[in-house]
Amino acid sequence: MSIWWSLHLRRGAASVPLARRLLLGTMETAGVDPDICFDLSVALSEACANAVEHGGPVADTSRVGKPDTAVCAEYRVTAYLDGDHCRIEVTDSGPGFPPSTVSGRRPPPAGPSEKEHGRGLGLIAELSDHVRFRNRPGRGAVVSFDKVLKWREGALLRVS
Numbered sequence: 001m002s003i004w005w006s007l008h009l010r011r012g013a014a015s016v017p018l019a020r021r022l023l024l025g026t027m028e029t030a031g032v033d034p035d036i037c038f039d040l041s042v043a044l045s046e047a048c049a050n051a052v053e054h055g056g057p058v059a060d061t062s063r064v065g066k067p068d069t070a071v072c073a074e075y076r077v078t079a080y081l082d083g084d085h086c087r088i089e090v091t092d093s094g095p096g097f098p099p100s101t102v103s104g105r106r107p108p109p110a111g112p113s114e115k116e117h118g119r120g121l122g123l124i125a126e127l128s129d130h131v132r133f134r135n136r137p138g139r140g141a142v143v144s145f146d147k148v149l150k151w152r153e154g155a156l157l158r159v160s
Contacts, residue, residue, distance in 0.1 A: 003030060006078040009048075011055050011092075016048040019077045023088070030081060031155020040086060040147055043127040044077070046120035047090040047143045051075035055092030056140060081149065089144040096135035 003026060009015035020041045027037045055075045075092040096102075101121065121143075125131045128145035135141055 001030070001081070001083070003081045004079060006076060008074055008076050011052045011073045011075055013052060015075075016045055016052060019048050020045050023079055026079065026081065027086075027149075031152045032081075032086075033150035033152055036086075036147060036150050039127040040088065043124045043145055044079075044088055044090070046124050047088070047145070048075070048077065050120050050143070051090050051092040051094070051141075054094045054141075056094040084149045084151075085146060086149055087144060087146045089142060091136075091140060091142045093140040096137075096141045097133050101133045102135055 005022070005026070007019060007022065009019060023044050024037055024041050027040065028034075052075070056073070075090060078089045078091075080087045121133065124143065124145055127147075129147050131143070131145040133141070133143055
């Protein structure tokens with residue numbers, strides 16, 4: 001069984017629960033274990049929140065169609081459920097990650113003494129089996145994370 005979908009979302013707070021609910025609905029319908037559903041939905045929420053906050057300049061809707069207008073107030077979420085594996089990618093149009101983030105090192109786990117900001121990347125890494133942060137020069141950042149799926153007993157869409 002393979003399922004994939006891609007969303008182009010406005011960079012606004014309301015888009016985060018929308019993406020999360022779509023992922024949860026897809027996985028629950030497919031029969032993915034609830035704990036895996038929860039982990040991936042939290043990781044997706046963190047990645048989306050990061051894209052909303054840092055994903056590039058906000059479009060000035062009063063200047064749409066006029067010269068020198070920055071209209072990149074969106075980001076993309078793509079989810080692939082293929083066999084016993086799930087990959088999620090969140091792509092934005094922002095300035096990208098600092099070099100230390102894309103160096104291939106796993107972000108440190110989120111600790112209780114950390115401030116509210118800056119814990120999301122570490123949380124994504126802790127909730128997934130593999131995570132990659134990369135930049136698309138001049139075009140933004142991509143967070144991709146994978147997790148091996150576990151299935152509920154009797155899942156209708158489980159791989160044979």
